[in-house]
Amino acid sequence: xLRARIVLAAADGATNAANxxxxxxxxxxxxxxxxxFWERRLEGLADMDRPGRPPVFTPVQQAQVKxxxxxxxADRGVPLSRWSTAELAAEAVTAGIVEDISGSTVARxxxxxxxxxxxxxxxxxxxxxxxxxxxxxxLDLYERTWQGRALADDEFVISADEKTSIQARCRCxxxxxxGLSRRMxxxxxxxxxxxxxxxxxxxxxxxxxxxxxxxxTGLAPFARLVEQVMTREPYASARRVFWIVDNGSSHRGQAxxxxxxxxxxxxxxxxxxxxxxxxxxxxxxxxxxxRKVVTPNDFHxxxxxxxxxxxxxxxGHALLSGQVLDQRVAEPGRADQLGxxxxxxxxxxxxxxxxxxxxxxxxxxxxxxRGKVLGTLPSAPVGGPR
Numbered sequence: 001x002l003r004a005r006i007v008l009a010a011a012d013g014a015t016n017a018a019n020x021x022x023x024x025x026x027x028x029x030x031x032x033x034x035x036x037f038w039e040r041r042l043e044g045l046a047d048m049d050r051p052g053r054p055p056v057f058t059p060v061q062q063a064q065v066k067x068x069x070x071x072x073x074a075d076r077g078v079p080l081s082r083w084s085t086a087e088l089a090a091e092a093v094t095a096g097i098v099e100d101i102s103g104s105t106v107a108r109x110x111x112x113x114x115x116x117x118x119x120x121x122x123x124x125x126x127x128x129x130x131x132x133x134x135x136x137x138x139l140d141l142y143e144r145t146w147q148g149r150a151l152a153d154d155e156f157v158i159s160a161d162e163k164t165s166i167q168a169r170c171r172c173x174x175x176x177x178x179g180l181s182r183r184m185x186x187x188x189x190x191x192x193x194x195x196x197x198x199x200x201x202x203x204x205x206x207x208x209x210x211x212x213x214x215x216x217t218g219l220a221p222f223a224r225l226v227e228q229v230m231t232r233e234p235y236a237s238a239r240r241v242f243w244i245v246d247n248g249s250s251h252r253g254q255a256x257x258x259x260x261x262x263x264x265x266x267x268x269x270x271x272x273x274x275x276x277x278x279x280x281x282x283x284x285x286x287x288x289x290x291r292k293v294v295t296p297n298d299f300h301x302x303x304x305x306x307x308x309x310x311x312x313x314x315x316g317h318a319l320l321s322g323q324v325l326d327q328r329v330a331e332p333g334r335a336d337q338l339g340x341x342x343x344x345x346x347x348x349x350x351x352x353x354x355x356x357x358x359x360x361x362x363x364x365x366x367x368x369x370r371g372k373v374l375g376t377l378p379s380a381p382v383g384g385p386r
Contacts, residue, residue, distance in 0.1 A: 003033045003045045010034050057098060062109050064097045069110055069117045083117040085110070128274040138272055138279050141242050142204060154239045158229065159281035160201040161246060162217045163289065168193030169297045186296045193299065198289070199225040201243075202282040209285055222250040223263070230264045241267045246277035 002023060009019045010030070020027040036044035069088055073080040076095075080087060085103040092098050092106070110116065128134065137146075144151040151157070173187040199221060200211040210229045214221040226243070235241050243260065245251045251260075251269065260269040272279045 006030055006033045007037045007045070057101070057105075061098055065092050065101070065106060065109060066113060066115060068092060068095065068097070069106075069115050082120060085118075088117070124275050126273065126275060128276070131273040131276065134271065134273040135276065135279060137270055138244055141244060141270065142281070144205060146242070152239060154234065154237075155242070156206070156235060156238055156240075157204045157242045157244065158201050158235075159204050159244045160199070160222075160225065160251075161277070161280055161282045161286070162222070162248065162250060163198040163200070163286045164217055165195050166198055166294060167195045167297060168299050171298045175296070175298045184296075186298055190298075197221065198286075200282055200285060201225055201229050202285055204244075204281050209282075217248070217250050219250055219259075223259075226260070226264065226267070230267060238266055243267055243269050244272065244280060245269060246272050246280055247274055248277075 002025070006019055006023060006025075006029075009022060010016075014022065016027050016030045016034075019030045023030075033045065038044075065088065068076075068091060069083055073083060073087075076091065078087070078091065083091075085107040089101045089103045089106045092101055140146060141151075141157045144157070146155075169190040170193050171187040172189045172191065175187065176185040178184045197214045197217045198211060199214060199217070200209055202209050210225070210232075212221075212225055212228060214224070229235055230241065241264075245256075247253075250256075251271075257269045260267050277283065
């Protein structure tokens with residue numbers, strides 16, 4: 001098209017300089033295509049034969065190899081979970097697409113279309129038949145609405161869950177801080193110091209987190225978390241306190257709703273849809289705890305100073321007793337390092353009990369409906385869906 005436009009502009013009387021400026025090319029390019037058209041007419045505008053090896057593979061063969069990369073190996077009877085370029089090359093030969101091809105050639109073709117069959121991403125299809133109804137209730141509560149009525153000042157929304165299996169890994173060599181052109185170095189080998197569960201309840205609109213550490217999850221640990229919250233003001237005298245939870249075994253089904261109503265008449269348990277724990281606002285807090293407190297999971301003696309029967313258990317003992325999250329989350333001097341968290345400690349000991357103040361945002365149902373209620377970490381406020 002460019003070559004034809006150059007020739008047509010010259011036919012209209014444009015000079016070589018004006019023609020080159022109009023089409024963004026050098027003046028020598030204009031001269032070349034005018035000369036080629038003068039000598040060979042329309043055939044002169046086509047590419048001439050060039051030296052070098054002719055193409056080995058046709059465009060159809062390239063498309064067939066790319067289509068092969070978009071199939072699952074099991075569909076072709078290959079005992080693999082995903083393709084590599086070498087295996088795709090071998091399968092292309094076996095399938096008769098090409099006589100011979102290298103893995104590097106396949107890699108170039110796939111890179112051109114950003115096809116990466118060796119990568120995968122997990123996802124889950126919502127299977128709850130009442131997904132929309134249940135999600136609507138949760139999102140309404142985030143907007144301080146319940147059954148079409150705005151919540152009063154003495155009605156609160158709590159988002160609660162458990163962070164399970166927090167391991168106390170005691171690295172066999174101290175972690176080295178970052179240096180010039182060097183990342184922080186964490187020893188790969190470690191001793192196991194045990195594990196605990198961290199239970200947290202986030203007041204969605206007040207921006208307060210109540211948490212405790214337990215050896216495991218279950219009905220009793222969750223009941224203790226509820227008691228920890230419901231016996232404190234303003235929840236003890238509140239008109240209603242809505243507890244948003246997922247469908248974990250500690251608070252599953254109608255039985256959990258009945259237990260909550262019996263133990264705490266002013267509490268109402270609201271479940272997220274099945275396989276939709278991402279609607280639970282407390283997950284944003286757990287994400288920050290994981291990335292800024294737990295990772296890279298190196299709990300050394302100096303962080304705790306707690307005695308243990310054996311030296312190899314000393315580090316894990318403090319984690320299991322709840323001192324880790326007391327020190328790294330609940331202390332005012334450290335809590336403000338968690339992406340803007342300010343802190344005021346409301347308890348401590350074993351198991352750990354703490355209350356952390358977090359920023360409060362404004363609810364936006366549109367993004368919540370798209371599955372983005374947790375917002376952007378770590379800078380986004382935690383108080384409402386973002």
